[in-house]
Amino acid sequence: MSDHPRLVHLITAGLSLLDKTHGPDSGLEKLKLDEGMIEALRENRTVLYDEEDDNNTRAADYTKRSWEEINALLGAPHGGTNPDHELSAALQELSLRDWPHTMSAELNSLAAYYRSTSPRLRKEDTAVLITSDTAAGLRASLLNALVMTGGDTERVRYLSDTSLDVDQARGMVVVLRLTGLATPSGPDEAAPLFHNAMRTLGALGRNLYQTAKAEPTRFRFHLSGGFKAALPYLLNLAEAMRTVCGRKVVSAHSLHESAFDQQSLPIPLRSLDLDLRRLREDLVGADGTLPAIPGGDPTLNGFLYEETPQGKVALTPFGTALRELVREIPEPEA
Known part of the structure; x- marks a missing residue:
């Protein structure tokens, strides 16, 4: 075991990666991707994320199919659904280990912390991608996670409930789906769904507290991307965790997604006076x-x-x- 405290990165996951992969080819050329990688992206765009399917009237079905495909890819139970080999083949063709940190705010934040141009997660650390309950969010997080692990699916875990055990996820990227976060719904349904997402967030915090009690651990919140309406709640969670875990254990930082060669800025956190x-x-x-x-x-x-x-x-x-x-x-x- 390392003499240094374990580090858990808590990263708000957004759609900036899909903005790159599904945007104009000129944007990919500016990122200095080689022509072979750009061509592979052209051929596999709808396999990675089908915007038309997501925007039609059956968007909920596409979201369900998305998490079933991700579960199948990562070897988790998927409710009897046949594994989708098309997604696996596309990911292999895309050589995710070669994708640069400039592909997304999430990758850029991790690389900035390591003071490196590589977005690779160190094997002694853990990253938790906090993800919205949408097809686009789930698929973008999967791609980010696989770039962070160099394309190694064995180092990626996908969770959609509160059974998270960060203690068993050393060297791994955990895609945590906040069920109810950004789910399309009517006004009468939105509030209970959002409360459910926040309940999962609180369970994550409790699990992280237990991890810190078991061994020296630091938590770093990267609040540079993700579902904007959830950012204040994640900042509140960071302050609550700082209160129960200790002032030196929890920090929060932000980095603009276009600031590729800069260090992130610390976000001031309070310690709450709670009985x-x-x-x-x-x-x-x-x-x-x-x-x-x-x-x-x-x-x-x-x-x-x-x-x-x-x-x-x-x-x-x-x-x-x-x-x-x-x-x-x-x-x-x-």
């Missing part, structure tokens, strides 16, 4: 059925929970995440 026992009581009570908490902490009201028009208390989306995070974290010893 874990009281916090758990408040969050368990904020279920939408209980009266407003008299004398509740005014700094948490509106942040973790809020009053409903009926005068009850309900969790905000981040309150849902934090309740999941602190559910099993012990109070500090006196």
Whole structure:
């Protein structure tokens, strides 16, 4: 085991890679890709991501097919679906090990941390790609993950629930699908779906806390891409983890996706002054059925929970995440 703390990269995953692969060929030429790689991309674009399928009225079917194909490719259970060999063949033809860090904000962020032009994840580290619940998001994250591992599917894990075990993912890239994040839905469905995504985010934080208790670990949030509406919640998660894991353990950084040869900028994080026992009581009570908490902490009201028009208390989306995070974290010893 290394004498240095283990490092877990938490990377918000977006679509900048698909913007490159599915954009004009002139953009690929500017990235100094050779003609053979550009030709392979031309031939396999719809295998990697079919924008027409994703934008038609059966987009939900394409999203379902996307995660089934990814599961099949990575050898995970896929509900009896036959493996899609077309995707595997396309990925081999594309020589992902040769893709540069300039292909996406995610790759660029990792390379900037390592002060390298290579976006390859070091084998003692772990990367978690926090991914929206869309076909485009899932497919872009798969490509980013495989570039980070040099095309090695054995070093990529795909998860769509809260069973994440980062402790077993050393040297791997974990594609974590936040079910409900950016899922097309009506206004009545959007709120519970987003709460579900935040619940998964909180479970991730709890798992990372347990990893840090088992061995020295540092967590670095790369907040340069991804679903923009989720970025404030990820920043809040970083602050909550800094609170429970320690000030020197958690950091957050941002890097503009076009700043290819620069270092990322640190994002200031607070450590929250929280009484874990009281916090758990408040969050368990904020279920939408209980009266407003008299004398509740005014700094948490509106942040973790809020009053409903009926005068009850309900969790905000981040309150849902934090309740999941602190559910099993012990109070500090006196």
